[in-house]
Each structure stands twice: as structure tokens, then as C-alpha cells.
Amino acid sequence: xxxxxxxxxxKFSCIAGKCEDTCCAGWGIYIDDQSxxxxxKYQGKLKNRLHNCIDKKEKSFExxxxxxxxxxxxxxxxxxxEAGPKMLCKTCRRYPRHVEEFENLREISLSLSCPExxxxxxxxxxxxxxxxxxxxxxxxxxxxxxLFLFTKLLEIRDFLITTLQRRELSLELRMSLILAxxxxxxxxxxxxKLFAIDDLLCRxxxxxxxxxxxxxxxxxxxxxxxxxxxxxxxxxxxxRMEVLNDLWPSxxxxxxxxxxxxxxxxxxxxxxxFHKAYPEYELQYExxxxxxxxxxxxxxxxxxxxxxxxxxxxxxxxxxxTLALADFINKGEFTKERQIxxxxxxARELEHSDPNLEELEVLIGYEEEYKLEPLLCCIWT
Ligand code: SF4
Numbered sequence: 001x002x003x004x005x006x007x008x009x010x011k012f013s014c015i016a017g018k019c020e021d022t023c024c025a026g027w028g029i030y031i032d033d034q035s036x037x038x039x040x041k042y043q044g045k046l047k048n049r050l051h052n053c054i055d056k057k058e059k060s061f062e063x064x065x066x067x068x069x070x071x072x073x074x075x076x077x078x079x080x081x082e083a084g085p086k087m088l089c090k091t092c093r094r095y096p097r098h099v100e101e102f103e104n105l106r107e108i109s110l111s112l113s114c115p116e117x118x119x120x121x122x123x124x125x126x127x128x129x130x131x132x133x134x135x136x137x138x139x140x141x142x143x144x145x146x147l148f149l150f151t152k153l154l155e156i157r158d159f160l161i162t163t164l165q166r167r168e169l170s171l172e173l174r175m176s177l178i179l180a181x182x183x184x185x186x187x188x189x190x191x192x193k194l195f196a197i198d199d200l201l202c203r204x205x206x207x208x209x210x211x212x213x214x215x216x217x218x219x220x221x222x223x224x225x226x227x228x229x230x231x232x233x234x235x236x237x238x239x240r241m242e243v244l245n246d247l248w249p250s251x252x253x254x255x256x257x258x259x260x261x262x263x264x265x266x267x268x269x270x271x272x273x274f275h276k277a278y279p280e281y282e283l284q285y286e287x288x289x290x291x292x293x294x295x296x297x298x299x300x301x302x303x304x305x306x307x308x309x310x311x312x313x314x315x316x317x318x319x320x321x322t323l324a325l326a327d328f329i330n331k332g333e334f335t336k337e338r339q340i341x342x343x344x345x346x347a348r349e350l351e352h353s354d355p356n357l358e359e360l361e362v363l364i365g366y367e368e369e370y371k372l373e374p375l376l377c378c379i380w381t
Contacts, residue, residue, distance in 0.1 A: 153297065178289075
């Protein structure tokens with residue numbers, strides 16, 4: 001079995017009681033079958049609590065006011081404190097490690113929804129590198145796993161990450177290149193012309209193509225009306241999502257009021273001011289884009305929707321940028337700490353809810369505002 005993970009992965013360490021948030025509140029914690037068996041047989045001090053605080057039908061820990069029943073006032077886990085790490089279920093043992101499963105390959109990342117992981121990702125100024133390790137285990141054979149498509153997706157993902165790391169190019173250009181490239185290659189996937197993908201990637205790598213593409217993309221710079229309208233629609237679509245933290249909708253409303261009450265001219269000016277005051281944004285969104293591309297892109301082997309995965313990454317960054325802009329306008333400044341706070345709260349709402357991920361997938365697949373041109377307007381305005 002091969003394991004792929006980012007180079008910062010092994011540096012992660014949970015800060016437990018010092019954490020400004022907790023991973024044990026705000027969503028149901030699924031208990032795997034093995035842990036369920038372990039809890040049934042447990043005879044220690046917490047026997048009765050374990051019996052009473054597990055929802056056996058849902059296979060999850062009971063929640064008290066949105067917090068796991070085992071989470072104490074210091075935000076520490078009583079189960080861990082009393083019975084040790086072996087008593088944790090798989091979800092708690094792994095979090096914030098997220099594992100994507102493919103035939104004979106596991107891809108591991110750290111979830112942005114954990115503030116400490118978000119801090120590592122946002123603070124990382126180096127170009128992230130992905131490492132691979134191999135471990136002896138039984139060969140897997142997934143039914144209907146399209147190995148050829150998967151190999152191509154891995155090649156494309158390398159190209160996307162390399163493009164995003166071309167820091168000599170503006171972030172707008174990097175984002176547009178990966179968007180346009182995946183728009184073009186989706187046809188090749190749909191028509192099963194997978195060999196034609198190599199030519200497309202080679203074309204995108206030439207300087208001549210780059211110059212031509214840049215000139216074309218820059219035409220979107222003047223589309224302020226379309227851009228703000230599109231961005232507003234994309235923003236409002238967030239209200240359709242399941243709410244995990246009760247404060248989230250009012251926070252969104254406040255940000256919406258701040259950003260979308262501006263005239264087009266004011267919007268452009270505030271955005272420019274923000275970028276000038278906080279130039280780190282380019283580096284940080286590069287890391288976040290790569291986080292989403294690494295974590296979600298190869299999932300296209302199961303649904304063949306590679307273009308949607310890239311749009312998903314871009315839309316998340318456009319929304320994060322809008323939330324950051326609102327913060328900047330309201331406070332007159334923006335800091336790395338605020339960026340980390342926004343990124344982790346956003347990831348919590350989105351990535352810890354399957355219905356939310358599915359909703360966004362449907363929106364991206366079917367709604368006009370997620371098409372190529374409207375997204376290019378948002379990127380370049
Ligand atoms: S959210 Fe992250 S840092 Fe905080 S307690 Fe959970 S794993 Fe630890």
C-alpha cells in the first residue's frame with residue numbers, strides 16, 4: 001500500500017486544552033464498528049456513561065448542547081483521560097487527519113477545520129511537497145476502479161499543483177489557468193480520449209500559450225458588474241447549506257451586508273486596499289487552493305467530474321477571500337490570525353457536513369454562476 005501526504009503532515013500535534021475550538025462539538029461523531037464492540041465490552045469507571053451516552057442507532061456519541069457528551073469543561077475528552085488513547089473511536093483517533101481511499105493508495109491530509117492544522121497550512125510559506133511511503137500489505141482490487149483514468153488524474157493534479165506554485169505569475173493567472181485547463185480536459189474525459197490529455201497539458205506549459213491566455217483572461221478585468229453579481233449569487237448560495245454552528249448564518253449576513261452593499265467602484269477600491277494592506281493573501285490562497293486540489297481532485301476517478309473539483313477549490317477561495325475582505329472593511333485591517341479563524345470556521349461548515357459538500361457539488365454542476373466565464377470575471381475583478 002502506498003501513502004501520500006504533505007510534507008508538513010508529521011509536524012502536526014494537537015494542542016488539546018489550548019485549542020481555541022474543539023473538534024468534539026458541532027457535529028455528530030461517527031463510531032466505527034470495532035470501537036462499538038470495544039465500548040460494549042468495557043467494564044471500567046465510565047461503563048454507565050458509555051452505555052447512556054451512545055446513540056446506538058446513529059452509531060455516534062450523544063451531544064449535550066452541541067458538544068460531545070464526553071467533552072469536559074476544559075475542552076478535554078473524559079474518555080481519553082480515563083481510559084487512554086486506545087479507547088478513542090477511529091474518527092477521534094484520526095481527526096484532523098483525513099484519508100481518501102483509492103486502490104492500493106491512501107492519500108492523507110490535515111483538515112483545515114482544525115485551527116492548528118489551518119495555522120500550519122496558512123503559515124506555510126514554502127512550496128508544499130507531497131511525499132509517498134510504501135508499506136507491505138495485501139494487494140487491493142477495487143471493483144470497477146478505472147486505473148488508467150486515475151493515473152491521468154494524478155498527472156493532471158501534478159500539473160495543477162505545479163501551476164499554482166508558479167509564484168512568478170499572478171494568483172489570478174494561476175487560478176484561471178487551472179480553471180481553463182480543466183474546462184478543456186473535461187471533454188476529453190467525457191469522450192474517453194484520455195491520451196489527448198497529454199497534448200493539452202503540454203500546450204498549457206508553453207510560454208507562447210501562457211502569453212496568449214494571459215491577454216485573453218485580462219479581458220475579464222473590466223467585467224465588474226458581472227463579477228460582483230456572480231460573487232453575490234455564489235455567496236447567497238451558502239444560505240442553502242446545513243448550519244453546523246448557530247452563529248454562522250448571522251456572521252454570513254454581516255459579511256454580505258458589508259461587501260455587497262458597496263458600489264462596483266467601491267468594491268474595486270476596497271479590494272485593492274485589502275491586497276495592498278495584506279500582500280500575504282497570495283501565498284495563503286495558493287496553499288489553500290492546493291489543499292483543496294490535493295484532497296478532492298482525484299475523487300474524480302469515481303464520478304469523472306474533474307472540472308467540478310477544480311471549480312470547487314476556486315469557489316472556496318473566492319468565498320474565503322470575500323469573508324476576509326468583509327473583515328478588512330469592518331476592522332480597517334486584516335491579520336494572519338483572522339485569516340486562520342475564517343479559514344477554519346469555513347472549512348468546519350463545509351467539510352464536516354456531507355449534505356453541504358453534496359449541495360455545493362450540485363450547485364457547481366448545474367448553476368450558471370459556476371460556469372467558466374462568470375468565474376473568470378470573479379477572478380479578474
Ligand atoms: S481541533 Fe485540532 S487542535 Fe483542536 S482539539 Fe481538535 S485536533 Fe486538537
